Amino acid sequence: MTAGTMDEEKLFAARLHAVRSRPYLATALFALHTVESRQVSTMAVDRHWRCYVSPAFVDHTPLAELAGVWVHEVSHLLRDHHGRSDRFAAQHELTGPGERLRMNIAADCEINDDVFGDGLVRPEGAVRPVSLRLPEGQLMEDYLRQFRLGPYTAGYAWLDCGSGADGLERDWDLGSGGATGLSPRERDAVRFRVAQGINGSPGDIPKGWQRWAQEAFHPPQPWRELLGAAVRSAMSGAGEDYTYGRPSRRSAGVPGVVMPSLRRRPPRVCVIVDTSGSVSDAELGSALLEITAIVRAVGGRRDLVSVLSCDAAAHVTQELCHAEGIPLVGGGGTDLRAGFAKVRQGNPRADVIVALTDGHTPWPEARPPGRTVVGLFSRQRPVDGDNPHYRPEAPPAWARVVTVG
Amino acid sequence: MDVSSEAAHLRTLDIAADLLALLHDTTTEPRADTQLEALTLAVSADLPVLLWGEPGIGKTAALNQLAEALDLPLTTVIASVHEPSDFSGLPVVGDDPATQGVPMAPPEWAVRLARAGRGLLFLDELSTAPPAVQAALLRVVLERQVGALRLPPGIRIVAAANPRSSAADGWELSPPLANRFVHLQWTYDHDVVLRGLGGTWPKAELPRLDRERLPDAVGFARRAVCGLLAARPALVHQLPKNEARRGGPWPSPRSWEMALRLIAFATASDVSRDVLSMLVRGTVGDGPGLELLAGLDRMDLPDPETLLADPEGAVLPERGDLRQTVLDGVVAAVRQRPERARWDAAWSLLVRALETGAPDLVVVPAATLAALRRDDWPVPAAIERLSGAVSLSRRADQAAAGAGERR
Numbered sequence: 001m002t003a004g005t006m007d008e009e010k011l012f013a014a015r016l017h018a019v020r021s022r023p024y025l026a027t028a029l030f031a032l033h034t035v036e037s038r039q040v041s042t043m044a045v046d047r048h049w050r051c052y053v054s055p056a057f058v059d060h061t062p063l064a065e066l067a068g069v070w071v072h073e074v075s076h077l078l079r080d081h082h083g084r085s086d087r088f089a090a091q092h093e094l095t096g097p098g099e100r101l102r103m104n105i106a107a108d109c110e111i112n113d114d115v116f117g118d119g120l121v122r123p124e125g126a127v128r129p130v131s132l133r134l135p136e137g138q139l140m141e142d143y144l145r146q147f148r149l150g151p152y153t154a155g156y157a158w159l160d161c162g163s164g165a166d167g168l169e170r171d172w173d174l175g176s177g178g179a180t181g182l183s184p185r186e187r188d189a190v191r192f193r194v195a196q197g198i199n200g201s202p203g204d205i206p207k208g209w210q211r212w213a214q215e216a217f218h219p220p221q222p223w224r225e226l227l228g229a230a231v232r233s234a235m236s237g238a239g240e241d242y243t244y245g246r247p248s249r250r251s252a253g254v255p256g257v258v259m260p261s262l263r264r265r266p267p268r269v270c271v272i273v274d275t276s277g278s279v280s281d282a283e284l285g286s287a288l289l290e291i292t293a294i295v296r297a298v299g300g301r302r303d304l305v306s307v308l309s310c311d312a313a314a315h316v317t318q319e320l321c322h323a324e325g326i327p328l329v330g331g332g333g334t335d336l337r338a339g340f341a342k343v344r345q346g347n348p349r350a351d352v353i354v355a356l357t358d359g360h361t362p363w364p365e366a367r368p369p370g371r372t373v374v375g376l377f378s379r380q381r382p383v384d385g386d387n388p389h390y391r392p393e394a395p396p397a398w399a400r401v402v403t404v405g
Numbered sequence: 406m407d408v409s410s411e412a413a414h415l416r417t418l419d420i421a422a423d424l425l426a427l428l429h430d431t432t433t434e435p436r437a438d439t440q441l442e443a444l445t446l447a448v449s450a451d452l453p454v455l456l457w458g459e460p461g462i463g464k465t466a467a468l469n470q471l472a473e474a475l476d477l478p479l480t481t482v483i484a485s486v487h488e489p490s491d492f493s494g495l496p497v498v499g500d501d502p503a504t505q506g507v508p509m510a511p512p513e514w515a516v517r518l519a520r521a522g523r524g525l526l527f528l529d530e531l532s533t534a535p536p537a538v539q540a541a542l543l544r545v546v547l548e549r550q551v552g553a554l555r556l557p558p559g560i561r562i563v564a565a566a567n568p569r570s571s572a573a574d575g576w577e578l579s580p581p582l583a584n585r586f587v588h589l590q591w592t593y594d595h596d597v598v599l600r601g602l603g604g605t606w607p608k609a610e611l612p613r614l615d616r617e618r619l620p621d622a623v624g625f626a627r628r629a630v631c632g633l634l635a636a637r638p639a640l641v642h643q644l645p646k647n648e649a650r651r652g653g654p655w656p657s658p659r660s661w662e663m664a665l666r667l668i669a670f671a672t673a674s675d676v677s678r679d680v681l682s683m684l685v686r687g688t689v690g691d692g693p694g695l696e697l698l699a700g701l702d703r704m705d706l707p708d709p710e711t712l713l714a715d716p717e718g719a720v721l722p723e724r725g726d727l728r729q730t731v732l733d734g735v736v737a738a739v740r741q742r743p744e745r746a747r748w749d750a751a752w753s754l755l756v757r758a759l760e761t762g763a764p765d766l767v768v769v770p771a772a773t774l775a776a777l778r779r780d781d782w783p784v785p786a787a788i789e790r791l792s793g794a795v796s797l798s799r800r801a802d803q804a805a806a807g808a809g810e811r812r
Contacts, residue, residue, distance in 0.1 A: 030728075185698065218691070
């Protein structure tokens with residue numbers, strides 16, 4: 001190879017090494033189109049999956065480190081850092097190269113805590129959360145809220161992973177017009193294939209990548225939205241709807257025609273709250289407030305919402321008119337069956353039952369009379385020393401289950 | 406009011422009218438707009454479309470343009486202010502119901518549409534309609550039946566809904582109704598809005614269907630969908646378990662048939678895969694849609710047997726990951742029917758790949774191909790030219806060994 005041109009053999013040998021140590025990223029690594037560029041200082045990607053490479057950087061970087069850089073750059077694209085940066089910037093109205101540098105650093109923090117090791121060498125000077133005095137294992141958006149440019153980041157001012165990492169167009173970018181770029185659909189297809197490969201055989205793939213693969217095309221919904229959707233659709237059969245029970249107001253004008261009329265019959269909602277020791281007050285409070293807000297928004301009146309606190313026995317039924325401060329009584333073991341039994345006895349009957357629990361409870365055998373939504377607090381619980389293999393029973397099929405918190 | 410002030414008042418209104426006319430005077434320009442193309446294709450394929458979008462981002466404006474481009478009269482019906490009987494028909498009690506029955510009279514807008522014979526029916530604010538209205542709409546959307554009246558085939562149906570987060574008192578779209586629509590996320594494009602406010606809106610153009618390609622398009626679409634579902638039977642029917650996705654697209658035999666139709670239409674016209682991707686994902690959901698598209702990508706790749714038959718004239722895909730798939734396919738084809746001529750042809754293909762693209766892609770296929778050699782086959786001269794790949798592979802091995810020591 002003549003002087004001045006890129007040592008392609010070394011660059012691609014590094015990619016081969018990267019593929020061999022991370023076979024599940026092979027599709028993505030091979031999909032990258034390399035562009036030799038003297039304007040970049042190291043390696044950089046754009047959002048069209050081109051990888052700009054500095055020949056000098058290839059020359060003076062050990063091959064093993066180069067492989068790590070390959071994986072690092074492709075991670076930016078797989079994790080859609082440019083799209084997330086754009087969304088974050090639009091949401092918070094952030095402008096200017098300083099903010100984009102911050103995004104690049106935060107994105108690097110997200111990648112670098114679990115991408116290296118196990119055959120891949122960490123490149124010298126790679127940003128890690130530790131060097132910014134931040135905890136590991138968080139997302140780019142979380143890191144962005146925790147640091148400003150300052151003494152800790154001064155060493156990274158040269159950092160530049162390209163527009164694929166932070167969304168800001170660079171001088172060297174070939175743009176969307178270039179023939180070698182991937183279209184949005186092709187990018188999705190590559191990301192999908194990688195995610196599918198990881199989901200298919202998660203074996204010894206790092207946790208961070210497994211989480212990415214599960215959420216790549218189905219990002220977790222905020223629980224508030226899910227709970228709202230569940231409660232609303234549970235109520236939709238019970239609330240306002242048409243009935244032929246009384247003639248419509250329109251009937252007067254069209255004799256001979258039978259028309260239904262709109263009648264509102266607000267649903268009665270009963271919330272059963274698990275007050276066993278394992279659920280924190282803060283969690284309960286936020287979930288409860290959320291439910292009352294949803295019920296109010298869909299037209300249920302507050303006097304139709306009642307709350308039942310329940311541990312091993314059902315305690316107080318209280319109508320919600322007395323401010324938000326609902327005294328929750330209980331503690332200790334849980335048996336929500338007591339709560340469901342109490343709802344069954346209630347007069348008038350509840351149309352919708354919402355149960356908030358951590359799931360460590362037996363469930364009633366029979367389906368309760370109303371539609372049921374279960375808000376499940378999902379947290380790691382310390383393993384019971386006496387009974388380490390204890391697993392809580394899954395909520396029954398007749399309930400709509402939403403993971404809360 | 407005296408005469409002169411009345412005249413002055415009138416003049417002001419005239420001038421106001423002139424100003425309004427000037428403001429209305431906008432033009433259109435052809436512009437690549439994926440979501441508008443997707444909408445137009447689905448409408449011409451006669452599939453009901455549901456536009457999801459925040460209020461005020463121009464769904465209605467897009468519909469007006471679409472109607473204009475298709476030269477169809479537009480009828481807008483706000484679903485949420487109608488009663489179920491407006492869609493299922495009003496029972497009119499006649500003289501002798503026992504013998505004549507009770508006819509279900511259709512509303513005026515339906516009669517007008519049916520008489521025109523063609524038109525665009527726009528059902529706005531679908532998600533805020535009460536469940537009984539949604540249930541009545543099922544028949545309108547699927548069977549084009551409004552009471553006793555059947556809408557003629559020239560009628561196309563488009564609906565719009567606000568996403569839950571912005572609907573003040575939204576009802577959930579029931580899964581059966583959701584399954585009948587092609588769901589399109591309607592978002593605004595900053596540039597389009599700026600150009601539009603400046604007086605120029607993008608122009609909706611009908612996809613041009615190529616008569617010659619119609620039979621091939623149908624064959625292609627059937628192969629694509631059947632190929633996927635034969636291999637993944639679980640994808641045929643999956644009611645979403647997640648609460649928030651129940652009102653969205655999900656796979657069922659009905660929505661697969663819609664996807665098949667969309668692929669045929671996209672193949673017979675010059676619509677891009679990006680547009681098709683939007684439509685298919687909006688019909689059967691993200692996961693199954695992406696799998697279908699991955700299948701389409703594989704169908705586009707050159708057939709290994711064709712490549713082996715003519716290695717000199719072979720055109721390999723530019724993209725590295727696709728090239729890797731093709732080369733793996735070639736080696737697999739040789740493994741299946743090992744003959745010396747095929748083995749030699751595969752080597753020529755690898756050399757070609759090495760000369761026209763990244764060298765690391767060739768390493769694995771070359772090693773696999775070398776292992777397929779029979780004792781009586783001489784080493785082809787072409788292998789000499791693969792020495793670059795060999796030394797590249799050796800360097801990667803050394804790096805791996807180095808990393809192993811450091812671990």
